[in-house]
Amino acid sequence: MGRRGENIRKRKDGRWEARVVQGRPVCGKTNYKYFYGKSYQDVRKKKNAFLSGMTFPPSSAIPSLAEDCGVETPVRDVAAQWLESKKLMVKESSLVCYTTMIKKHILPELGDIPVNMVRSALLTEFMEKEKNSGRLRGGALSDKTVADMKSLLMQILQFAKTRGMLYALPECPSVGRCQPDVSVLTKQEQGRLEEKVLEEDTPFSLGVLLALYGGVRIGEVCALQWKDFDFKNETVTISKTLSRITDTDEQADSKTKVVIGTPKTNCSLRRIPLPAPVFHYFIQRRCSDDCYVLTGTVKYMEPRVCLDRYKRLLHRSGVADHTFHALRHTFATRCVENGVDIKSLSEIMGHSDVKITLQRYIHPSMDTKKAQVNKLPCFDTGGQIRGQDYAQIA
Numbered sequence: 220m221g222r223r224g225e226n227i228r229k230r231k232d233g234r235w236e237a238r239v240v241q242g243r244p245v246c247g248k249t250n251y252k253y254f255y256g257k258s259y260q261d262v263r264k265k266k267n268a269f270l271s272g273m274t275f276p277p278s279s280a281i282p283s284l285a286e287d288c289g290v291e292t293p294v295r296d297v298a299a300q301w302l303e304s305k306k307l308m309v310k311e312s313s314l315v316c317y318t319t320m321i322k323k324h325i326l327p328e329l330g331d332i333p334v335n336m337v338r339s340a341l342l343t344e345f346m347e348k349e350k351n352s353g354r355l356r357g358g359a360l361s362d363k364t365v366a367d368m369k370s371l372l373m374q375i376l377q378f379a380k381t382r383g384m385l386y387a388l389p390e391c392p393s394v395g396r397c398q399p400d401v402s403v404l405t406k407q408e409q410g411r412l413e414e415k416v417l418e419e420d421t422p423f424s425l426g427v428l429l430a431l432y433g434g435v436r437i438g439e440v441c442a443l444q445w446k447d448f449d450f451k452n453e454t455v456t457i458s459k460t461l462s463r464i465t466d467t468d469e470q471a472d473s474k475t476k477v478v479i480g481t482p483k484t485n486c487s488l489r490r491i492p493l494p495a496p497v498f499h500y501f502i503q504r505r506c507s508d509d510c511y512v513l514t515g516t517v518k519y520m521e522p523r524v525c526l527d528r529y530k531r532l533l534h535r536s537g538v539a540d541h542t543f544h545a546l547r548h549t550f551a552t553r554c555v556e557n558g559v560d561i562k563s564l565s566e567i568m569g570h571s572d573v574k575i576t577l578q579r580y581i582h583p584s585m586d587t588k589k590a591q592v593n594k595l596p597c598f599d600t601g602g603q604i605r606g607q608d609y610a611q612i613a
Contacts, residue, residue, distance in 0.1 A: 226266075227262060227263060227266070234256065234257065235255065235256050235257070235259050235261065235262045236253060236262065237253070237254040237255075237256075237262040237266040238252065238254070239253075239387075254266050254269070267390070291333035291335060292333065292334050292335075292379070293332065293333055293334065294329045294330055294337065294375070295330035295331065297334045297378065297379045298321050298325065301375045301378045302314070302318060304378070305317065310481065311480065312462055312480065315464045315467060317371060318467065319465060320367065320371055321371070321375075324349055324368055325368070325371070325372060328345055328348070328349070329341075329345060334376070334379045335379075335384060337376065337385070339390045342372070342391045342392065346365065346369060346391070346392055349368060373388070376389070401544070401582070402539075402541050402542070402548075403545060404538070404545060404546070404549045409549060409553075412427070412532070413428075413431070415532065415536040419532075422504075422513055422514055423520075423528055425500075425512050426440045426441075426512060426513045426525065427529065427546065428497055429443070429455070429493075430543065430546035432493055432494055432497045433455065433493055433550065434491075434547045434567060435457060435491075435547070436460065436544070437525055437526065437544065438461050438522055439457050439459070439460050439487075440512070440525065441461040441511075441513060441519060441521065441522050441525055442459035442479050443457070443459070443511065443512045443513070444511055445507065445509075445510050446508035448501065448505075450502060450505070453492060453495065455491050455492075456490045457482060457491060457569065458488055459479050459480070459482070460479070460480060460482045460483065461479045461521070462477070462522060463475050463476065463477050463522065463523065464476065482569065486570060488569075491567045526543055529543050548580055550568075551564060552580070552581060552582045554567075556587055561576060561577060568580065
């Protein structure tokens with residue numbers, strides 16, 4: 220059976236029929252174009268090919284709602300309307316990210332094109348061009364940037380469709396997205412880093428320990444104040460994140476500004492426990508409630524300053540270069556290695572799904588892998604079975 224809303228049905232004569240609206244009631248009588256086939260897949264393919272303007276019929280012959288009503292709204296106007304609709308729905312930092320991507324990538328290539336003329340072939344050409352025209356990875360945009368761009372563009376086109384400016388959503392090419400390699404500190408590196416942190420014993424040391432033993436993100440560390448600690452229950456409440464974003468106010472003196480807002484997602488609002496020895500270390504260095512943990516004063520530290528100090532700390536510790544986010548991955552990996560259950564770990568890290576924790580944050584070391592395979596019952600060097608007796612298992 221066809222899905223609800225597809226306008227595809229099976230006729231009494233056994234054939235399948237699909238229909239496409241070619242005009243709106245407000246512009247006159249509704250007209251339909253019909254497609255017939257022996258199967259649901261057959262007529263659906265014909266219908267989608269017609270809507271996307273690929274092969275059947277030629278794209279120049281495809282009518283659209285906007286064309287029927289004499290409206291040709293350019294993509295840049297639709298994008299501006301979409302951004303305006305998002306102002307009260309997303310965080311300011313997200314809105315700035317959307318605006319930047321639209322201005323730098325989408326508008327230069329598609330801005331002047333009427334939205335009702337956007338076809339699959341055009342989107343394919345655009346995505347390929349953008350993927351190979353960046354400055355990262357030897358002249359190409361990262362997979363994540365391309366995937367984010369595709370998602371943003373499809374949201375804009377969907378917005379146009381719901382408002383009658385676009386007849387049907389064109390198909391957009393799939394974007395292959397590989398998970399980036401994330402480094403994790405080895406146990407030896409973690410030991411050297413912790414040794415240097417405890418030796419220097421500065422407020423910044425507390426931020427590194429929070430990431431290593433709580434999986435806290437860099438923006439969350441920068442926003443953390445001593446009032447966020449529950450010393451009775453030995454927990455820390457993560458309810459804020461600090462970041463520097465582009466200031467969209469044209470009258471502002473600076474191009475950027477610092478904002479302190481809610482964390483990445485609703486699940487990132489969380490209360491996390493710390494190991495007892497680590498929490499005791501924090502208790503001994505407690506400051507007044509309004510002081511920031513990283514500075515020990517009422518003045519915060521920005522993420523870029525935090526990252527710079529972290530890099531210098533790695534150098535003094537004799538540890539290879541790692542991102543600050545690698546500490547979060549290291550925390551997750553050590554938890555799994557020491558038997559922490561995945562559900563608890565997922566909630567501590569603020570993930571909405573344990574799959575995210577498993578797929579992105581667990582990086583078993585070779586020692587761990589060897590320990591796991593050595594659990595298999597096997598023969599010893601003398602050819603005798605060790606571990607379990609297979610005959611008894613059978």
